[in-house]
Amino acid sequence: MTMIQALRSALDVMMERDPDVVVFGQDVGYFGGVFRVTEGLQAKYGKTRCFDAPINEGGIVGAAVGMAAYGLRPVAEIQFADYFYPASDQLVSEAARLRYRSAGDFTCPLTVRMPCGGGIYGGQTHSQSPEALFTHVCGLRTVMPSNPYDAKGLLISAIESNDPVIFLEPKRLYNGPFDGHHDRPIVPWSRHPLGVVPTGHYRVPLDAARVFREGRQLTVLAYGTMCWVAESAAQMTGIDAEIIDLRSLWPLDLDTVVASVRKTRRCAVIHEATRTSGFGAELTALVQEHCFYHLEAPIERVTGWDTPYPHAQEWAYFPGPSRVGAALRRLAEA
């Protein structure tokens, strides 16, 4: 399956199993979503289970919070992560805090899916990676898959979770893995082992990272598209990097991170999002705190620049394999 098919399969499985699962958002109903993730679901489950919404992110998330408070398990879609901002109040002030402020009287088992990330000539408002704006919010879970197998298993876990989950989907990975070599033809998921996805129900647990590539020389903390970029950089440089795909950004699997860095004694943190106060800053701080006496070099951060995401300068902006590779070399030689 492609990542799109895997996500659709997760929704299909959960809608089949649980009549409380309801899917809605802009263009997700009849049309099946601008990225086809919800294709066929309305025809299969009817208009009250999968339906179109007005162009109103605050309304979509606000209504979903109300549905969740009722007892449904809404899966809301924000068409692009770049457009979640009108829903910020509902996510931060409401979804994230409902359980806490009501002492469990009301809960919010809500999943908000949003395609994110760049590398597609999306310009300023179709490329952003706003994960740090969610990881900073107590009460939210933030998740990002890097492949179809994880995408389905994580989305099922997100829908089954009784906590609100921000489910970020790197749209650059929808049809195939992308390692940052934009000049090469894309390889479809059908030719990759992680494109082999069971048709039934399975979970990939939240709070569990995955060792994306085992290595001994240094650790790369990555998620989403950057896992593939890191792998390509390791190949290009010949550096034996251990790549950790965090999968769940926050709460995260600190044990796996710490075990890896204590083993390799060197660490690079990479993400597409802008650098300052990005999620990488939290990862850097955690590694420093937990691995200080094991570290043999300063922690490297390779990220998007502190600018809005440009259009024409896409490949100068995107932290591709050469920039990541340079950092790995610096780190290995330090």
Add this chain to the structure above:
Amino acid sequence: MRASSALRLNVPEPPGRPGCITDFSYLRTSPPGSVRKPALDCSHIDTTELVYGLIGVLDRDGRAIGPWVPDIDTTQLRRGLRAMMKTRIFDARMQVAQRQRKTSFYMQCLGEEAIAVAHAAALQDGDMCFPTYRQQGLLLCRDDVSMADLICQLMSNTADPLKGRQLPVMYSLKRAGFFSVSGNLATQFIQAVGWAMASAIRGDTRIASGWIGDGATAEADFHNALTFAHVYRAPVILNVVNNQWAISSFQAIAGGESTTFAARGVGCGIPSLRVDGNDFLAVYAASLWAAQRARANLGPTLIEWVTYRGGAHSTSDDPSKYRPADDWQRFPLGDPIERLKQHLVLRGAWSDQEHEQVRLELEAEVAASQRDAERHGTLLDGRIPSASTMFEDVYETPPPHLRQQRQELGV
């Protein structure tokens, strides 16, 4: 060619400032009994002139007149009067408790008691209200809600059902159909619509009731709620409590100048009413009409309740700095308690003597509840929920980082 005149920015002002007498002629009122009652299945267009009028039942002498006279028995009315009195007495006592620093903060609903109490009487068990911080009447009208529990919340003491996490008055009581109050304005208005959509998705028979003040209608979630309620024909009552004031801002600053908030509903395709919020019978009748519409799958109703915020915005507010001190006494729609009392006396179902007796009983009941609550501590004496509970309920199960932070605090 003549130069055009210089443009000027309009910044609305209230019709009365401290030291003046408010000119209430800006309120669009209609004589009680004069506004027609449309069919339950009317279209929003059928309510167009209603949103510029004012539905009322009780006339100056306390008689119930016109098409909106509800079928409500004396027992229910007596219960309603008692609940309004209880709400006012509770408010007054908690105001004092705040001045004694037993709690940090309080908000009265002085003058608005009829809206929540009469509305609640028109709902059924299982319906869910999404209130603001000024609908305590929804709770205080219920015999199955413990006043002591509410006071424990206000005092953030060891028996606070919300474990000291919430600012006073931000109650949550699912069992009583009272959704968790949030400090962020208007957010609950669209959530009420979502809850109602869920009830419709499930094929349930329960309806939702969303609440918002005049000032908060300017928030985006007001518009969001109206759009979603209309699009999905959600079984929801959208209540706008127009008490003329948002802290110090007159309702004209929220967009009320030369129009009404009920008119917004019609513009969004929602049948809408504008009702005298100090007229218990009108509030009950309009609420019941809207509830019946929702329950019959006829969709949402918006109701603007015209009332006046009799008290300060909160215990942190001094209204004498921005409005005439005697404003409430001059408000044309009077006091909801006095008006229902007058009606019941006219019916021969109430008397001054009984009023005084009930007042004394309620004073004693509230005082006793306060004593019960204070056995579990107050903010002043520091008997508050354990700091260890601070880390619970952020997530369903505390993740490792929260367990670690709790250990750091040593609790």
